[in-house]
Amino acid sequence: MIAAVAARGAIAYARRRGMLDQPGQRRSHTLPTPRGGGIGIVLACLVAIPGAFLSLPGPWSGWTTGSLALALLLVAAIGWWDDHRPLRQWPRLGVQLLATACFSAALLADAGLAWAWLPLLVLAGGWSINLHNFMDGIDALLAQQGIFVAAGLGCLAASVAQPALAGGAFVVAAGCFGFWLYNRPPARIFMGDVGSGSVGLLLFAFGALLWGIEPALLWPALILGSAFVADASLTLLNRFLRGRRWYAPHREHLYQWLVRSGRTHARAAAWYLGWNLLVAAPAAVVASLLPAMALPACAAVYTAAGATWIVAKRRCMRRASLKDRYVAT
Known part of the structure; x- marks a missing residue:
C-alpha cells in the first residue's frame, strides 16, 4: 500500500519537477515518462523491514537491522539525487560500495x-x-523480477524457520508489487535510480543474510536471479571485450534487443517471467531440497541461461536487421 500510494504521488511530483525520461535512440520507450517511482519501494521497506526484523523471531541484532536501513538510505539517496541531477558514475559507485x-x-x-x-x-x-x-529499461521488468526473487528468498527463509528474514523478504516483494501496479505496460512512471539501486541492494542483502544462516542456500538464491545476472553480466562482458565503456548508456541487453526486434514491452517481460517460472523456480526448489545437487543445479541453470542469451540475442539481431531493411524500403 505504501509503495503504491507513494508511486502515485511521485507521478505528480516528477511532472512538476520535470523529471521525465525522454524517448531517444538509446531508450526503449516512445513517450516522455516520469521517473523516480521507486521511492515508494524504499519508503515501504524502511518502514516495514525493521518492524519485521525486530518483532519476528530471528538471529539478527539491532545493529544488523540498523545497518541495512542505513545502507538502503545511502543507496536511495544517491539514486534520488541522480534522478534529479545526473551524477558521474564514480561518486555513485563510491556511495554504493x-x-x-x-x-x-x-x-x-x-x-x-x-x-x-x-x-x-x-x-x-x-x-x-x-x-x-x-x-531497468522496459516497463514492468525490474518490478516483476523484484517480486519473483524477493518472494523466492522469503520462501527459502521460511524453509529454514527464519520468520524475520522471510517477513522482510516478503515486504520487498510487496513493495515491488505496489510499484508494478503503476509500472506495468504502458508504464505511468519509471522506477528511476532511487528504486533500481535500492532493489538491487535489498535482493543482495537478503541473499547474503540467507547465506549467513545456511551457506547452502546461496545456490538456490543465485538461481532465482539467474535471468538478470546472466543478461547483465554477459552484456557487460561483451562490451568490455569490444573495447566499449561498460557504464555508458546502450541498448545491448537481451531485453532491449527483444524490443528492438519488434516485440512489445509486455512480451519481452513475459520472456523473463517464463524463464523464472519454468526454469529458475523449479531449479531453486531442487537446490534447496537436495543440498548435494545445489551447486550442480546452479551451474546448469547459468550454463543454460548463457546459451539462451547467445541464441536469443542472435535471433533478435537478425530480426531487427530485417525490420530495419523493411522500414528503409
Missing part, C-alpha cells in the same frame, strides 16, 4: 563469519545494485 560495506560488516559480525569475506560481499553488493540498474 560504502553502503554495502556497512551492511556486510554488520552481517559478518552478527553471524560470526570471517572478515576475509568482506571484500567479496562489498563487490557482490555493488554489482547487484548496478546490474539491477542496467536491467
